[in-house]
Amino acid sequence: MSILVVTEQRDGKVKKASYEAVRTAAKIAGEMGTTVTAVLFGADEAAAKGMGGYGAAKTLHIADDRLNLYANGAYVKAVAQAAEKEGSDVVMMPATALGKDLAPRLAVRMDGAVAPDVTDISVDGGDITAVRPVYAGKALIKVKINSAKKVFTLRPNVFSAGEAGGDEAAVEAFAPELGDEDFVTKSTGTSIASGKLDVTEAVNIVSGGRGLQGPEHWQLVEGLAEVLGAATGASRAVVDAGWRPHAEQVGQTGKTVSPNLYVALGISGAIQHLAGMSSSKCIVAVNKDKDAPIFQVADYGIVGDVFEVVPALTEELKNHIGS
Amino acid sequence: MNIFVCVSHVPDTTTKVQVGGDGKAIDPAGVTYILNPYDEYAVEAGLQLKEARGGEVTIVCVGPDAVKETIRKGLAMGADKGLHVVAAEPRDSFGTAKAIADALKDRAADVVFCGRQSIDYDGWQMSGLLGEMLSIPSVSVAAKLDIAEDGSFTAERDIEGGQETITSKLPAVISAQKGLNEPRYPKLQGIMQAKRKPIEDVEPVPYENRVEVLEMSKPPIKEAGKIVGEGPDAVKELVRLLHEEAKVI
């Protein structure tokens, strides 16, 4: 009966997006008179207990070395077995790279369907309804899953994880039954730039566009990002020009982000760029053209030259944060 | 190699989306439809595989008659033939995948390429749905792909902060991410030839949508914010506003 939440960790640390999912599921479960069971692959007992702080009553802790790296077949089987064991009809997980890959296979395995990348979820007359952006955020659809089994992936950074508090989760060791055939498709390793925040996981983002005039000026973007503890992003124009890697591209054909603060430097605000960032909580734009479309979505704008404004802004923020 | 490439028929990225009369989908009036941008990488991947290993590339699309023009765009790039699952009524992602899986199940596909995401419903789920329905491996968001002679392959998929290397083996469904290749432009000759390439129509099994759209709306319009000022002099006031008003620093 409980709502199952698939959580993720990296290097033993549970991802923030997973806590957001647990917290959100706990709210829904509360309204439906049930509880949340978290499924945790790897990490330690403390992390498993810690799910309680975000509202999980129980954690199924899977300690199986074969699952340290992602293998979609095995993960699907493990989660489907967990759902079966808990009698869970509803499974939630963050819409991360892993969640987006896992959710559809899981939904088919459970004979259900997925509502992907939702930004709002609630209980309406006993049914769960969810809102998800479509057409790159140009429209929203409110959906209901009519099959008995339902899978939801939750867009990171949209739901609040809240502060940890409350009881520890009851931890139960769970050993899914897996065979070699479940590992035909598997990760053999990851390469993750150390210390570099991904735009989809960052609380703040500073992005640069063609207004920066060349890759050699990126220390302006990076300097400001550093003071704000922000990830660096980019427009497609600068990615296409080879100034920045595609992993940093924000927009319709890049990444969709919803940070607390998005700073756009020398970005015009083309519709495809806005598609990726207009749901940011606070948008700041610096552009020398007062008619640039970015100012139509920006909460605060400065009309000016990035080469003058950004150093002054970085300095002012240093003073502000220092004090 | 028997290669299939799934393509979707989507509104151009500059479309100004308006909600249609039923309040559940967009108003198609005046919308220009294109081959989904990610599917260009998928078609290119199929063509390159055929060029390296021989075989045939079939473009697959589920939708009403109008999607034939999108199938022809894939044919114009160089694919051999089309497979049109003629679904007049809109289907959700599960139903679309089901229609494709039913159409492919007896066709001995070696590989099925998709795009990472269809830019209409932004589901990012087709490769996983299809892989599971066809009981074959799936790898999503592949930015690199290397298929060996024996059908085993290595893919790199984009994950938060980096890449993940995946190994698997054909037959499989693989969804393409930007960076996988440089899609070719159709040449005039290709466009002419595409008109004569065969497109087979198949009827899908009737299906009741599992995901029901209750309503479609436009996101709340953000009011244009304030221009704090001009040049570096405005910086002090901006920082004050970010701290006191927006409370983000």
Ligand SMILES: Cc1cc2nc3c(=O)[nH]c(=O)nc-3n(C[C@H](O)[C@H](O)[C@H](O)COP(=O)(O)OP(=O)(O)OC[C@H]3O[C@@H](n4cnc5c(N)ncnc54)[C@H](O)[C@@H]3O)c2cc1C
């Ligand atoms: C199918 C498709 C998909 C796309 N997907 C994306 C996407 O995912 N993401 C994306 O970003 N774009 C995307 N685009 C491209 C998009 O249309 C724009 O071309 C791109 O966003 C422009 O990047 P930009 O703002 O950096 O450059 P420009 O539009 O050239 O803007 C540069 C801005 O910098 C300002 N500027 C110049 N010098 C200075 C200075 N010294 N100080 C301050 N300001 C200055 C200018 O006033 C201008 O507003 C896509 C396009 C298509 C067709």
Ligand SMILES: Cc1cc2nc3c(=O)[nH]c(=O)nc-3n(C[C@H](O)[C@H](O)[C@H](O)COP(=O)(O)OP(=O)(O)OC[C@H]3O[C@@H](n4cnc5c(N)ncnc54)[C@H](O)[C@@H]3O)c2cc1C
């Ligand atoms: C709730 C819901 C309601 C819908 N309502 C409508 C509607 O009213 N009108 C309408 O026209 N469509 C509708 N659709 C269908 C939609 O247009 C898509 O074709 C389909 O659902 C896949 O969407 P997705 O975003 O999940 O695909 P994704 O998983 O993002 O697509 C990934 C890849 O799958 C392949 N693919 C996607 N769609 C197709 C297709 N149709 N044929 C072949 N390959 C494909 C492409 O390779 C694509 O790059 C609806 C979908 C949903 C989920």
